[in-house]
Amino acid sequence: MEQVCFGIDVGGTAVKVGLFNTEGELLNKWDFATKRTGEGKDILRDAADFIKEKITELNLKKEAIAGVGVGVPGPVMDNGEVQELPNLGLGHFNIEEEMRSLTGLKVKAGNDANVAALGEYWMGGGKGxxxxxxxxxxxxxxxxxxxxxxxxxxxxxxxxxxxxxxxxxxxxxxxxxxxxxxxxxxxxxxxxxxxxxxxxxxxxxxxxxxxxxxxxxxxxxxxxxxxxxxxxxxxxxxxxxxxxxxxxxxxxxxxxxxxxxxxxxxxxxxxxxxxxxxxxxxxxxxxxxxxxxxxxxxxxxxxxxxxxxxxx
Amino acid sequence: MEQVCFGIDVGGTAVKVGLFNTEGELLNKWDFATKRTGEGKDILRDAADFIKEKITELNLKKEAIAGVGVGVPGPVMDNGEVQELPNLGLGHFNIEEEMRSLTGLKVKAGNDANVAALGEYWMGGGKGxxxxxxxxxxxxxxxxxxxxxxxxxxxxxxxxxxxxxxxxxxxxxxxxxxxxxxxxxxxxxxxxxxxxxxxxxxxxxxxxxxxxxxxxxxxxxxxxxxxxxxxxxxxxxxxxxxxxxxxxxxxxxxxxxxxxxxxxxxxxxxxxxxxxxxxxxxxxxxxxxxxxxxxxxxxxxxxxxxxxxxxx
The missing domain is CATH 3.30.420.40 (ATPase, nucleotide binding domain)
Structure with a gap:
């Protein structure tokens, strides 16, 4: 089955969401305002809700979704842990576990600058x-x-x-x-x-x-x-x-x-x-x-x- | 079967050879003078002959030898190619292929400074x-x-x-x-x-x-x-x-x-x-x-x- 996946870029003012096929084609993209409640986990919950909504809207089958990647503005360890994301009001916790339990999907997180580099490597200026x-x-x-x-x-x-x-x-x-x-x-x-x-x-x-x-x-x-x-x-x-x-x-x-x-x-x-x-x-x-x-x-x-x- | 492997460090004046078990214990070590004929491949042939001699001397079975690692003074690509090792009179060639055909063993090569780092990481100051x-x-x-x-x-x-x-x-x-x-x-x-x-x-x-x-x-x-x-x-x-x-x-x-x-x-x-x-x-x-x-x-x-x- 042809699979798709979500890419989420969590920024200080907006959360961007992209839907891709496995060849790196951007099928659709959206964004919404970052909720600055000072309670950072609200942002992840918003993102999870947003994705679930799109899954329903687009009538995507769970087995057609390879997973959700998330970029956040701060250092992320290989296991998905962040020490702190002061810009987003987040303390020490594991983004991947949190997002996985919110969506039921495979999740991988990374630092936003590293993730942007991966994007440019994959389909942008660094291709090849x-x-x-x-x-x-x-x-x-x-x-x-x-x-x-x-x-x-x-x-x-x-x-x-x-x-x-x-x-x-x-x-x-x-x-x-x-x-x-x-x-x-x-x-x-x-x-x-x-x-x-x-x-x-x-x-x-x-x-x-x-x-x-x-x-x-x-x-x-x-x-x-x-x-x-x-x-x-x-x-x-x-x-x-x-x-x-x-x-x-x-x-x-x-x-x-x-x-x-x-x-x-x-x-x-x-x-x-x-x-x-x-x-x-x-x-x-x-x-x-x-x-x-x-x-x-x-x-x-x-x-x-x-x-x-x-x-x- | 308990395996052993050889580690060779090719230097400008001496070639050092170590025999290790897979836990990183140094079982034996030797060295011999680097032959400066200006024809660098002579050095590899010497090293191969030396190893074959030790294998016979120690009565090592071929299946007990995991392979031969080689460190050389110059940049080595991931596939074993060197561009040039001017110190040793070597031009562009593939060390791993050469050494493999000389010994019939698995061979992996690397730059000497990188290989020393790997040694210190494995069993030296960087252990842990x-x-x-x-x-x-x-x-x-x-x-x-x-x-x-x-x-x-x-x-x-x-x-x-x-x-x-x-x-x-x-x-x-x-x-x-x-x-x-x-x-x-x-x-x-x-x-x-x-x-x-x-x-x-x-x-x-x-x-x-x-x-x-x-x-x-x-x-x-x-x-x-x-x-x-x-x-x-x-x-x-x-x-x-x-x-x-x-x-x-x-x-x-x-x-x-x-x-x-x-x-x-x-x-x-x-x-x-x-x-x-x-x-x-x-x-x-x-x-x-x-x-x-x-x-x-x-x-x-x-x-x-x-x-x-x-x-x-």
Missing amino acids: YRNVVLLTLGTGVGGGIILNGSVLAGSKGAAGEVGHILVNEKEENTCGCGKKGCLEQYASATGIVRLAKRYLNDSSKASSLRNIPEISAKSVFDCAKNGDELSMEVVEKACYYLGIAMAHIAQVVDPEAFVIGGGVSKAGEILTETVKKYYNANVMDALKNKEFRLATLGNDAGIYGAAKLILA | YRNVVLLTLGTGVGGGIILNGSVLAGSKGAAGEVGHILVNEKEENTCGCGKKGCLEQYASATGIVRLAKRYLNDSSKASSLRNIPEISAKSVFDCAKNGDELSMEVVEKACYYLGIAMAHIAQVVDPEAFVIGGGVSKAGEILTETVKKYYNANVMDALKNKEFRLATLGNDAGIYGAAKLILA
């Missing part, structure tokens, strides 16, 4: 490779590592936390994680804006950025593409740190390809080409010339990867 | 953990990563090449790999001596190191233990870079334990304690307080790990 590192450049910098087709979770679920790799020992501002000089402080959307403001402050150079009331990472890349010198310096700096961090990652896991996703990746080739330059300059010969791809699934990477958790 | 990173501080800095009990080889066999992680963007001297500022330039035995000479040159501070005609990494650690201030500064600097590199590694793979081996690790607790301080200062909270162990198998790590390749 078995060893892929995804970097998600959004409000923060997330990472996910796929080795031989499986997510690397790490001993405490914290593998792939590449946004907090130290890249600048001289940084004086503090990162969200409490350290100073993390990659996230330079290569996230927020980090790029911070860098741009710093460059504008420290220099008297003319720049089209000075005419923009609210600078965004997009405006920095747009101005750089239009030849604005100061914006290009900001792009070079962000990509310099990104290239160094990716060189560190390669010295550890030697992937075939890097995939860059998140809002910042909409900048396109200027991003991958500039990063590649600094990557190659800082990695040993045997690791040069990896593939640098852009993510292609956008906000759907999470539901794709969650579904793949079940089909792996 | 499933996710272990070994750093070997010798003439160079080697690394091996064990995830869920298996060696991480990487897509081109270059995973765990942590000696060439960039740790100092300001370095002016060139590393053996052609880059500048690699961990190996500070934390290998050679690197520590280099650092010490630099400190002695750049400062007029009194130091017992000044009375030592030929400074070694051991003398630097010995003087530091005796309270020599300049030696302590050198140790702090080497451990600072080591701690930062290990923080990078943890942000990528989140191991349970680090094991430090190689000649430099004979310094003991002063090394692990100083490294731990800088590691914890540069890693995110979820990754703090990993185990820091010293390797215990010494030069036998390679034969242990090679044997484990067969038993994995």
Whole structure:
């Protein structure tokens, strides 16, 4: 019998749900608002109810459902345990057991950044490779590592936390994680804006950025593409740190390809080409010339990867 | 039937051979000089002949031999292929196939640093953990990563090449790999001596190191233990870079334990304690307080790990 599975991506504002066939085709998708009662298990109950409703609506037979994959914003151990998901008001518990008992289906859970990496590996920018590192450049910098087709979770679920790799020992501002000089402080959307403001402050150079009331990472890349010198310096700096961090990652896991996703990746080739330059300059010969791809699934990477958790 | 297996560690000067039972007990070990004819396959033929001789001598039945594991100094792909082992005069070929046809036994090959890590994980300093990173501080800095009990080889066999992680963007001297500022330039035995000479040159501070005609990494650690201030500064600097590199590694793979081996690790607790301080200062909270162990198998790590390749 042709099987289907659900992929659920639990975010701080919305829960996304996708229905897939085993070939990775997205058959249908939905979303609903994340209930912020402070009682995190409500979110899982909502998701379970939602799925049961869809199963009835679509008249799906239980034996046609391979299972439910769930991505959540925090570290998840291999057995489905989470220590804590403060964003969702969740303490220590086992997501897989909870969701299994709510739905009666096979359940597999993972960290959202890892799950997004799995999605991009399966049907997105990393398709065709078995060893892929995804970097998600959004409000923060997330990472996910796929080795031989499986997510690397790490001993405490914290593998792939590449946004907090130290890249600048001289940084004086503090990162969200409490350290100073993390990659996230330079290569996230927020980090790029911070860098741009710093460059504008420290220099008297003319720049089209000075005419923009609210600078965004997009405006920095747009101005750089239009030849604005100061914006290009900001792009070079962000990509310099990104290239160094990716060189560190390669010295550890030697992937075939890097995939860059998140809002910042909409900048396109200027991003991958500039990063590649600094990557190659800082990695040993045997690791040069990896593939640098852009993510292609956008906000759907999470539901794709969650579904793949079940089909792996 | 109780089985045994051979572990072979091919080095530049000697080939070590160990005979193990499946519980990891070393039953016997031997070594012979590496034949430097420039024709690398001679080395494998020597090793095969040596093993066949021992099999006859010990009257081992073929069905009692689980196989032969081989560690070689260079990147080895998952299928046993090596691109090139310049130290041994070997070009592109498949070690496993070659050795299998020479011995008629099951063969598995791996990179020597990875194989040493597997040995320490199995029966040495990493025993009891499933996710272990070994750093070997010798003439160079080697690394091996064990995830869920298996060696991480990487897509081109270059995973765990942590000696060439960039740790100092300001370095002016060139590393053996052609880059500048690699961990190996500070934390290998050679690197520590280099650092010490630099400190002695750049400062007029009194130091017992000044009375030592030929400074070694051991003398630097010995003087530091005796309270020599300049030696302590050198140790702090080497451990600072080591701690930062290990923080990078943890942000990528989140191991349970680090094991430090190689000649430099004979310094003991002063090394692990100083490294731990800088590691914890540069890693995110979820990754703090990993185990820091010293390797215990010494030069036998390679034969242990090679044997484990067969038993994995």
